[in-house]
Amino acid sequence: MLKSNKIIDILIGGEAGQGLATVGSLLARSLASRGYEILATQTYLSRIRGGHNTYQIRAGLSSPRSPGEDFDLILALDRETIPLHGHRLESGGLVIGDQEIVDASLAGTMAVPFREMGPSRTMNVSALGVLTHVAGLPLDVVESEVRWAFSKAGGKILDDNVAALRAGYGWAEKQDKGRRGLPPPGRKKKRMLMTGNDAIALGALASGLKFCAYYPMTPATSIVLAVTRFSEAMGCVVEQAEDEISAVNMAVGASFAGAPSLVATSGGGFALMTEGVSLAGMTETPIVIAVAQRPGPATGLPTRTEQADLNLVLYAGHGEFPRAVLTPTSVEECFLATKRAFYLSEKYQTPVFVLTDQHLADSLATIPPLPAETGDAGPATADPAEVQAPYRRYALTQDGISPRLLPGFSHHLVRADSDEHNEEGVIEEDPANRILMHEKRLRKGAGMEQEVMEPHLHGGEGFQTLLVCWGSSRGAVEDCIDHLRSEGIMASSLSLPQVWPLPKSALAKWTQKAEKVIFVEGNATGQLARLVRAETGIESHGMITRYDGLALTTGYIVNALKGMI
């Protein structure tokens, strides 16, 4: 597979509870603070201890788009790592593990006497020390990350970890296995380091988020944890609800009262929210719903990834009402799409979705600095002084958007109704009124269609094959395009950061230039392909699907394409 020498791929394997994520994130932070661009991804199981998890880092001089599949360095913290991933070592790569796990006599292995380096609870940090040396990182860069990470614990814990780091580094220095490092980075660019879920939280806060309700659910919980971390600074109320039904209904109530609101969940929790989504649609209450997908049905594979809830999100809630579905394609776009979601939901007074998956949610990446814009990013409310009494919450307008007032902020009364209602929000069962109100709401959908996020074309405008994808798989698809083009195959890709309303004209424009249109999706039935056909009549000539719980990768796609083009 295409891999430049300006990229290094590192895999760490181990059990939950062994400090795998600690080593991984410290290494990722160190690489990033040294000036490399990184992308780190995780696979883990639905348990707190034991099992086999991985932490992968790709680092390079330019931003990695998708995780690696073959590794320059493999750190085995458990006995399963080598049997499971050993064959994915690059030639010239290095396997590092405790001397009881790896065979010291083999070339390309480092059998480390971890026991001699300190207590077993700091073994992971000793391993980090070894990696630090082998990956060609300066010890002080990593040491300052370790100090930062353990500063809160302080005292002996801090000292022990620093000592363990140094012991690992010192031991590795003495071996003659060489270093697998990257060329030194150029002048350090300003960067931020965050996960997809962090970026959603920040996008929400930067949009004036004032209320967030949730019920914990992997892989969405960390969105809320990030919001919580800054909630007091940003004046945002966060509440863990008794269940998802309450979460969404609380958020609708808070938004009605004037607080831009977010809920975050995954498939099963979202299923419970669907009646509430319909309520937001009917009462015309803005709300942003972040759905981080994991494989279903039911509990499914709670910690793995899939893109199989597109249909659910598109059609959730009974009855017909307008919505938008944003599907960010990168960590950075998680921020942008979330801002967009708040903009749309407040403007059109309707539910808007940010649909991601575990793969993107947990992806840690370096990204360009996000803009710290201040201002009135929230709802456009009308000026109460200019509104005639009685205030008509659901005034019929040409674009379907009724001037909004907040209850309690003026003498006007704001009346919202889940029944079909008249302009003043009072229940009304008359068929003629129904038509007016139903069409008014649906007109807002037509408005949103005028301002969809455009798809990303990659590979250039000259192509025979067009790969179409959405959400988190963009990186792998674009790396695949680069690989194909390097082999002389004229392929490009179109990645959709918004699937509803569908960017119809862009789809029509690009697909008609293609001899073959192939959809790439992390589900079994090709949900985007069906949506595109339903909406535009555009046919696909092939489908690459994945539904084993793992993310789409460049290698997987290249493989699947064999025989198709």
Add this chain to the structure above:
Amino acid sequence: MLKSNKIIDILIGGEAGQGLATVGSLLARSLASRGYEILATQTYLSRIRGGHNTYQIRAGLSSPRSPGEDFDLILALDRETIPLHGHRLESGGLVIGDQEIVDASLAGTMAVPFREMGPSRTMNVSALGVLTHVAGLPLDVVESEVRWAFSKAGGKILDDNVAALRAGYGWAEKQDKGRRGLPPPGRKKKRMLMTGNDAIALGALASGLKFCAYYPMTPATSIVLAVTRFSEAMGCVVEQAEDEISAVNMAVGASFAGAPSLVATSGGGFALMTEGVSLAGMTETPIVIAVAQRPGPATGLPTRTEQADLNLVLYAGHGEFPRAVLTPTSVEECFLATKRAFYLSEKYQTPVFVLTDQHLADSLATIPPLPAETGDAGPATADPAEVQAPYRRYALTQDGISPRLLPGFSHHLVRADSDEHNEEGVIEEDPANRILMHEKRLRKGAGMEQEVMEPHLHGGEGFQTLLVCWGSSRGAVEDCIDHLRSEGIMASSLSLPQVWPLPKSALAKWTQKAEKVIFVEGNATGQLARLVRAETGIESHGMITRYDGLALTTGYIVNALKGMI
């Protein structure tokens, strides 16, 4: 509009609480027991007293398919009836009302001195007496229905009502307004009289229903009331749950334990069940879910009709799993489709839907006698003696169907899991296993595709225009076809009693013969049209939609077709 002289249309209008439904159903029963074929439909409001409701009866020598729109007889029990419906009187028709409501001097009106006929609480039955005479029904036929209806109350109540009936009849006899009756019926055929919801309940009981859980919700509740009525006789346990989530989860548990199970609800309640639907999909537990649609979003118009939850039912539940969606097109087919639903759900061990709407749910019709077949209509379970231990609940098979055992009936252990699992039902997070299990489940969908209920073609095989519809609108569409053909227009219709799996080959076969394919749907966005395009690429050339809360009628469709063909 096409209307033969072998048909009579009667409309009764009044407030809730005035005994409108009593008069209506007694008249309907009387007409049916006299040997006419009838179809009676209702519109009502979301309140117990007051408001304006209607009860419509179409009776004839052959079975009416859809309700009338112009009336031979209008009975006004309130002051709103005449302003609202007076213009829909056929020429030669008759308006009947209290002398304080109707103007006695007008031709075609009967101003009745109801106050003189008895206490006000029997006024409705006096009105029935008047109707009895005018509609040309023998008094004794109606009187025996009245006696039957009030037999439980007995005593003075019974006597008062019989007296009121006779008083009304006697008074009408003395007027010289003529009678609007039908030709006498021929030899009386064996008939049953029931609503769509009754037919669903009977279909379930005839399929061996043993457990039913629900939370009350209009217009689905009467399914459960009918089941309840016969539950002891049929050995079926019925329980009103604390909420819809519990209802569906109880039913899944009961079905797992070996009781064929039903839940019944409407859009908002169904939205709450969607996580449970996914659970049934994952655990491969048979369950039949009756969804009687009403207009949304949210509470919407709780007592009116719509066909806007097709998308919801098609895609409800997170993750991908097989399902079937039956959409009966008549009262009789409610029975057949429900039987089919149990057959499919037990055979394929997956959730199956019976999707109707308020219009069909409340339609009261005469139908040919339903077969009282006895036998083992329930689940095909394996013979425990022939199953090897350990029993593999999710054994991988070619058709995806694993032999099913019931817990507690043998020494085999039955283990069902909402997590992804191995063949024995134990949680398993391995990607390779995931692929096997996911594909196994999806294969069952392929099986169901081989045995879909075929669409009904009406109007003959030679046509230029094809109207495509689903569910309750069939009657109106077919009457429309007859009307068009009577005017020399070559149109036929295709009505789908099952929309998922979609009857692709029938759709392809008939649509390709048409110059124009027009979808007729009781929603705003054309949900079936989109489904058909997504699945088959078949384009529609037009759409007739209705979303004002009322049922599609022949007149509405004929009107909408103007300019289209």
Add this chain to the structure above:
Amino acid sequence: MSDPETRFGKYETAWCPGCGDFMVLKALKKALFEADLHPHQILLTSGIGQAAKMPQYLHCNMFNGLHGRSIPPAIGAKLANPELIVIAVSGDGCIYGEGGNHLMAAIRRNPDITVLVCNNMVYGLTKGQASPTSFQGFKTKAQPRGAPWQAFNPIAFAVSMECSFVARGYAGEVDHLAALIKEAVSHRGLALVDILQPCVTFNHVNTYRWFKERCYLLPSGYDPSSWEEAMNIAREDMEERIALGVIFKKEMPTFEERFPQLAQGPVAGRARVGPEIASVLSEFEI
């Protein structure tokens, strides 16, 4: 605006003549009037049911939500804008049935809202099925052998959870009910008022006469701060006697007070994104 109906309006309703809900509405208007509250200060939330139509008939802010879900939007709105007087009003099926989990959680949270339950011991709007508070054996079309469950005792439940304010009123005693509601609304913390409300159409057991024969007012010396006393009252057999009044009261910090975010006033309507965003983002710089 010198009387409740002028201030809070008079609407046509969709209730049956004689329904207890009329009297609850009257008491509610009276209570709000006497508490010197004005329409724009008040937010009524409700679920779906006959009682849940109440906000439709009262001139104030309204959020008429989903069946079973009157409380979550009330809490959401209160957290967004603690200056609103928030009152959730719905039926027994709505609050004790479909929405039971929200009531449980709300009592534990103790937001400063009022919850009015029009308890007619039946599902009215859906035509008379048994509700959680229907007596065991109560016969309906759906329960021809009678409700198979123990009736829910909301007072004992709320007192056992140390709900901040627990009261019982009766639609037939409008003035007493109005006083109760007024006290509930002024109380700081979650105030639950279970209101016995005859349903003349579907409940022919618990009728006006039935209530009249059993209801009594708690004596003026009654001390609602005693948990044991309150529990004794709560556990009186309703077939025998039914106490009306404030049964239990406990002062506690409100939920909103626990959020420093709310110390400077409502988050609703606040200037949206302040300069703090820069320092938040800077935490992610590397």
Add this chain to the structure above:
Amino acid sequence: MSDPETRFGKYETAWCPGCGDFMVLKALKKALFEADLHPHQILLTSGIGQAAKMPQYLHCNMFNGLHGRSIPPAIGAKLANPELIVIAVSGDGCIYGEGGNHLMAAIRRNPDITVLVCNNMVYGLTKGQASPTSFQGFKTKAQPRGAPWQAFNPIAFAVSMECSFVARGYAGEVDHLAALIKEAVSHRGLALVDILQPCVTFNHVNTYRWFKERCYLLPSGYDPSSWEEAMNIAREDMEERIALGVIFKKEMPTFEERFPQLAQGPVAGRARVGPEIASVLSEFEI
């Protein structure tokens, strides 16, 4: 099959070493063994969470359902086949949080099932958020200022609702817990056993030591039929003392007994459609 592990199996688990769930599992096997029950007679239902994995590790019929929904399938299965010994087992978040409404309704119904709650006072599987039983002020990543709610007292709640059998066990007292579970399973009616279960990973407040310092066994003379006594025990401040044992017991008809349909045995697996269908259909003839 002369010991619990031979009869009910020994599986590898996904729990943390030292987790209280191991001891609950041990006690459960022992109880079932001593009650002379065999795997095929038993149905364990569960929700989702660490405790909810329990049925995965016990050789018997299993229905591992959705988070919060261990009780409804248990009731459904029991109504379909009352001969099954049905036990729902799940965590505090699952049964008192997401599933609170089902517990409320189940207590009122009184089906003959056992509900075991592994109460670690925290959400384990989702990595340590506060649960309904977390003490007010309990700090987590999600609640950095501490849980803002009053802790849920499941014992007081259940006793106030006159739940047929209410007990509290402790994972650290396996034999006592096994005896409790055995008694709960043999009890006719809904038996709730709240099991204090240390979570060594996410709950560093309510530790083995913490429980050990506070737990005491109810004296042998204790009479669980006294509601007042039970309520006194239920209301003891857990920071001070925590009673273990059967706290309340009340004999009542079970839910299943109220269904004449079940008099001739399970409806599950019964010959499907009998000749009765003809007379049912004939009611619609006209």
